[in-house]
């Protein structure tokens with residue numbers, strides 16, 4: 001069944017947890033879609049996992065549109081959300097609506113995600129009014145890494161915890177259909193989930209959220225530059241890939257690959273003629 005803003009809202013109401021994973025290309029999107037994951041996020045985390053940057057700040061609109069279009073071609077039932085990259089919406093409400101529109105028109109996403117609470121509510125309202133569903137993202141917002149002094153857990157003291165609750169209420173009020181809660185204490189995320197009508201999706205926010213999201217490279221053990229506490233390896237695909245690459249290297253060197261079954265045939269007479277002519 002196709003996921004939509006309505007089915008996702010219903011999942012919150014029925015206590016049916018929402019599953020979300022990142023994807024950045026067609027083949028992985030197809031695999032995730034076939035596994036019955038509800039939502040695919042084309043995260044700006046692609047800056048780190050796919051493009052090798054230290055953080056998400058250099059990611060451009062062109063990067064996001066390119067990868068979102070690949071994912072959209074592979075997702076049949078999953079709801080596709082595309083991240084708005086750094087400085088594509090902070091600069092003005094007009095820029096925000098224009099760039100959100102590009103992710104829908106050119107990337108074929110169903111919704112967009114942007115980072116921030118009360119400070120980006122004007123943008124959320126305007127994008128929503130343009131009929132583009134908005135997923136907000138509060139708590140640890142990686143595009144603010146320089147302001148936070150690194151990737152750090154947020155909301156541990158009273159003042160910051162209150163600010164995150166207020167941000168959650170503000171983004172809902174502005175029209176967001178969903179909110180991502182990143183790296184905040186489990187009990188704070190549970191409180192926010194209880195008081196909001198819209199679904200909450202946690203990453204490093206404990207089990208009380210309405211759903212969970214992970215970066216697929218993290219959950220498959222394919223990205224080893226960082227290992228946040230909340231990441232669980234559901235497979236060791238990184239290790240399996242390295243093993244396969246080593247086997248390939250060894251078999252090519254030893255001439256075990258390609259074997260007869262991997263090759264194409266030609267008539268002997270044709271080869272004899274060719275040998276006569278060219279050797």
Ligand code: KIV
Pocket residue numbers: 022041042043044045046083137180182203213215
């Ligand atoms: O960019 C991303 O992948 C994200 C998730 C970590 C929520 O925003």
